[in-house]
Amino acid sequence: MNILNEFLKDPQAFLVISGPCAVESEDQLKSVLDSPDAPSALRGGLYKMRTSPDSFQGLREEGAKLIAKLRQEHSFSFVTEISDPRQIETLDPITDMYQIGARNMYNYELLRELSVLGKPVLLKRAFSATIKEWLGSAQYLKDLGEEKIVLCERGIRSFEPELRNTLDLGSVIYLKENTNFKVLVDPSHAMGEAKYVERASLAAMAAGADGVIIESHPNPSLALSDAKQALSLGELSKLKHQLVKLADCLNKTLIH
Ligand code: PEP
Ligand code: MN
Secondary structure, eight states: OOHHHHHHHOTTEEEEEEEOSBOOOHHHHHHHHTSTTOOSEEEOBSSOOOSSTTSOOOOHHHHHHHHHHHHHHSOOEEEEEOOSGGGHHHHGGGOSEEEEOGGGTTOHHHHHHHHTTOSOEEEEOOTTOOHHHHHHHHHTTGGGOGGGEEEEEOOBOOSOOSSSSBOOHHHHHHHHHHOOOEEEEOHHHHHOSHHHHHHHHHHHHHTTOSEEEEEBOSSGGGOSSOGGGOBOHHHHHHHHHHHHHHHHHHTOEEEO
């Protein structure tokens, strides 16, 4: 069974999706996929939503060809962001789970298009969205079936400038208590610095999250986007080890 389906069906499963912010090169992805702790669920942006148009925008169609090639040589599920329905043609053959980024949570037409494709969707919370607005966006995906809609808390914008965002674990506790959706946490974008990611991930598990999505890179200082928050492959392995220990206490099973 595909690992994402396994996750969607198992209430005790704790999923760790990991990989680079952006797909950058074949060498970069091979280092990740050939590492001893290679992810079964790989993240990687192809169409990057950058604050500045002068920043790296992603490998786009060329990156999709690279993923198609690597899928023949390695076994992994691929999670990637879609920001426009015109990307479906390129992304659908290589994507197992679509990510809706914070900037597109309110893009209702895009959500409508995804609701008929049938693949699971990771719906990130917008920077300043209330839980009610976030759940409103999830309703646009309802034709997928509740079990294929996964919400992702990635930190919200608050008055606090010391961290990239404010990780709202309260939302995780609220959603697990009041809805049936699976909820993931993105500690990388929430905290913005690699050194905080492990503790935030453990806190996410303790708050009842069903998984985390983590940015990692074979050489973080060379990452073309979000370098500060990327874990090295060694740091990622250590984090998984810590999560396994906590999962044991909480009767959860780590899928990674
Ligand atoms: C990402 O996952 O790389 C990303 C851009 O996330 P967000 O939409 O949460 O900012
Ligand atoms: Mn990123």
